[in-house]
Amino acid sequence: MQLNNLEKLLEIANKEIKRLTYDESLSIINNENVVIIDVREESEVHNSGIIKNAVHIPRGLIEFSLAPNSPKNPVHINDETNILVYCAGGFRSALAAKSLKDLGFKNVFNLGGFQEWVENGGDIQASL
Numbered sequence: 384m385q386l387n388n389l390e391k392l393l394e395i396a397n398k399e400i401k402r403l404t405y406d407e408s409l410s411i412i413n414n415e416n417v418v419i420i421d422v423r424e425e426s427e428v429h430n431s432g433i434i435k436n437a438v439h440i441p442r443g444l445i446e447f448s449l450a451p452n453s454p455k456n457p458v459h460i461n462d463e464t465n466i467l468v469y470c471a472g473g474f475r476s477a478l479a480a481k482s483l484k485d486l487g488f489k490n491v492f493n494l495g496g497f498q499e500w501v502e503n504g505g506d507i508q509a510s511l
Contacts, residue, residue, distance in 0.1 A: 396480065400492065400493050401492050408494050408505075416464050416465060419436060419469070420438050420439075420466060421434065421439045421440070422470050423442075424442075432509050445483065450487075460488070463490070466492065468494060470497070471496055471498065
């Protein structure tokens, strides 16, 4: 039963949040106001690094860390900011992006998985 619930949550998230291709992600990153958020666990980030210029906010803390137009956000995010969320495989990022949209953020996208980014030649940096 629990797996069925997770499948339903992912289905809803994937319908509401656009999953970007690598090229779509690059286009947004290179041309627009963007914040990239890594929602993986600390150990994952420590072991494999992070997408260049990304901010690390673990999935379990995302709702506690960000609010639309709040000066308390760890990075500047306004109504025009494009928020690209990623994890290891694109599942947690789908759920996190859906949560951000539900909180009132407007331009939220699922960048997908870290490994997919790396395999496509995306820039990464050592863990923060």
